[in-house]
Amino acid sequence: MSELKSSMTESVMDALGDVKDPEIASVSILDLGMVHEVDVTDDKVRISVLPTFSGCPALHIIERDIKKAVENVEGITSAEVKFVFTPSWTTDRITPEGRERLKEFGISPPPANHVMGEPWEIDCPYCGSTYVTMENIFGPTACRSILYCKSCKNPFEAMKPVADMG
Amino acid sequence: MTQETLKPQEKKALIELLYQLADDDFLLAFRGSEWLGLAPHIEEDVAFSSISQDMMGHANLYYNLLEILGEGEADRIAHLRSPNQFRNAIILEEVNGPGTYLKEPDYDWAFTVVRNYFYAVHKHIRLDSLRHSSYEPLAEAARKIMTEQYYHLMHWEIWFKQLMTSTDEATLRMTAAIQKVWKDFGGVLTLGPYYEDIVKANFIDDENVMKKRWNNKIEAVLKEVGASYPGEPRMERGNGRNGVHTEDLKQATSTLSEVYATNPATGW
Numbered sequence: 001m002s003e004l005k006s007s008m009t010e011s012v013m014d015a016l017g018d019v020k021d022p023e024i025a026s027v028s029i030l031d032l033g034m035v036h037e038v039d040v041t042d043d044k045v046r047i048s049v050l051p052t053f054s055g056c057p058a059l060h061i062i063e064r065d066i067k068k069a070v071e072n073v074e075g076i077t078s079a080e081v082k083f084v085f086t087p088s089w090t091t092d093r094i095t096p097e098g099r100e101r102l103k104e105f106g107i108s109p110p111p112a113n114h115v116m117g118e119p120w121e122i123d124c125p126y127c128g129s130t131y132v133t134m135e136n137i138f139g140p141t142a143c144r145s146i147l148y149c150k151s152c153k154n155p156f157e158a159m160k161p162v163a164d165m166g
Numbered sequence: 167m168t169q170e171t172l173k174p175q176e177k178k179a180l181i182e183l184l185y186q187l188a189d190d191d192f193l194l195a196f197r198g199s200e201w202l203g204l205a206p207h208i209e210e211d212v213a214f215s216s217i218s219q220d221m222m223g224h225a226n227l228y229y230n231l232l233e234i235l236g237e238g239e240a241d242r243i244a245h246l247r248s249p250n251q252f253r254n255a256i257i258l259e260e261v262n263g264p265g266t267y268l269k270e271p272d273y274d275w276a277f278t279v280v281r282n283y284f285y286a287v288h289k290h291i292r293l294d295s296l297r298h299s300s301y302e303p304l305a306e307a308a309r310k311i312m313t314e315q316y317y318h319l320m321h322w323e324i325w326f327k328q329l330m331t332s333t334d335e336a337t338l339r340m341t342a343a344i345q346k347v348w349k350d351f352g353g354v355l356t357l358g359p360y361y362e363d364i365v366k367a368n369f370i371d372d373e374n375v376m377k378k379r380w381n382n383k384i385e386a387v388l389k390e391v392g393a394s395y396p397g398e399p400r401m402e403r404g405n406g407r408n409g410v411h412t413e414d415l416k417q418a419t420s421t422l423s424e425v426y427a428t429n430p431a432t433g434w
């Protein structure tokens with residue numbers, strides 16, 4: 001990779017860091033691990049993005065926001081966004097910063113290295129207790145569940161774990 | 167296999183299969199969305215609408231695959247076909263009960279639980295096969311859908327088992343619902359007239375293999391909750407895979423396309 005190209009890619013990545021999940025305002029698509037590949041050729045960039053949930057109504061908004069952010073990068077004239085399913089997005093792709101920001105938003109990050117079918121180990125985002133119960137596996141958006149902390153008696157949300165099923 | 171390497175006969179069979187997959191999810195998601203605000207309790211309302219939204223998303227993924235194969239724009243495929251072009255199983259288009267969601271809905275929760283649970287079991291079996299499909303874009307979509315559908319199956323299984331083993335009235339209603347669903351559930355388990363080509367191209371497992379998996383699973387669950395297995399499910403009102411449908415589909419598609427038809431240029 002030429003130096004120019006790599007610095008260009010870096011600028012694009014910076015811009016992507018400003019694209020937030022419309023449903024969780026503090027978390028960027030980079031934090032969530034949704035960006036798969038960024039390919040800069042001259043003044044054009046192609047970005048492949050992994051959708052979190054297939055029925056996510058925010059995908060169109062995310063696509064629009066990516067284009068807007070990236071086309072503002074100096075030296076880039078057009079950005080193409082493509083949603084791909086391979087590799088498939090899993091909650092393991094959420095970065096450590098992303099997990100922290102989810103917590104700040106009052107959403108517990110998903111358990112790490114989750115195996116589908118096994119019980120979740122989720123801490124309360126407020127007091128850290130593991131003494132929690134599942135109230136509703138389906139929360140206000142496709143990717144969130146509603147839980148209740150029996151220690152601090154607060155309801156909270158958790159990111160529903162999604163693991164590759166092989 | 168990719169779009170470029172498909173032979174014409176394979177492509178035709180693949181398109182038929184994709185319509186079945188898409189329309190099954192699309193119609194049942196629509197029936198689910200009609201429950202909005204009417205589910206037994208608030209948590210269920212949240213859960214069920216979330217499931218319906220996921221399923222609309224799954225249908226959309228399949229419609230997008232059809233778009234790539236030259237069947238037209240995904241939104242148009244979903245909204246502007248006539249009923250005889252739909253390939254969903256008849257049981258999935260059936261109304262939730264008397265009335266409409268706007269006027270005196272007297273929906274049947276037992277029927278909804280049974281239909282959704284039986285369908286979720288089959289959908290899981292189908293996806294488990296599709297994730298090894300010879301058509302790679304379909305295999306990729308199936309792997310994605312599977313991670314979400316896992317929660318749907320769990321959800322309906324809890325409802326099914328709990329209602330089957332609670333009060334006498336619940337058991338009675340559930341048993342009646344099983345009998346009703348059984349009359350036409352055979353339509354979900356079939357791959358329709360292009361069955362041989364679909365299987366020959368390895369797009370999905372043989373329908374008889376999947377049928378057996380479904381029957382075995384349901385037989386075991388029925389036994390677990392103390393109910394008897396009624397024998398192979400039937401297809402009394404015809405095969406939706408052939409484009410045979412009931413008035414209920416017309417009602418569904420006209421409601422669904424009403425908004426779309428007002429302005430097809432808008433993104434839905």
Ligand SMILES: [Zn+2]
Binds near residue numbers: 129149153
């Ligand atoms: Zn707590």
